[in-house]
Amino acid sequence: MKLHHHPLSGHSHRAVLFLSLLGVKAELVEVDLAKGAHKTPEFLKLNPFGQVPVLEDGDGVVTDSNAILVYVATKLGRKDWLPDEARAAAQVQKWLSVAAGEIAYGPAAARLITVFGADFRPEEVVGRAHRILKLIDTELATHRFIVGDRPTIADVALYSYIVNAPEGNVDLQPYPDVRHWLARIEALPGFVAFTKTPAGLSA
């Protein structure tokens, strides 16, 4: 497998982290976003959205971080990471939606302002980040991972932009259960960290 990624992209980190947790040796290809390498005709053939991450597997191409998590777990038959029992599967899907929704438009967007100069309203995205972090903190008070006592791809999808939320001026101090959960993910065999940037509260 070949993964096109960028080291400061949390969406890319989801895929890098999951491959590493599963012990899958993938070739990592860094896409130079600053130089617009993701908008070249060659890259747009791989992903017409012009975004990382992109996974190539033989003749097949999978785009979108959460789709990559689903693909890799399914291909490797890892029902521990992507359960097929109805209720657990629905729970995993719910949190993947949160990762693509409130997390992308909350802590990820807040970090885009401070790290990449994105033109979002800080009060709006930081407020959204705190609303979802409070809900996640409450959820994690009763179980070790987001869908129970074992990690799933939902934890991987949520992790990257939450751990680096302080870079977007989103303080994690009010969320002790979130901080303990981050530490539990970091203790998993094969864990690889998301690159830190001295920005926001992390400066």
Ligand SMILES: N[C@@H](CCC(=O)N[C@@H](CS)C(=O)NCC(=O)O)C(=O)O
């Ligand atoms: N829904 C996509 C979003 C991916 C995404 O937003 N990637 C960013 C980097 S974190 C990107 O490539 N941005 C460049 C652009 O949109 O032009 C996913 O989950 O992979």
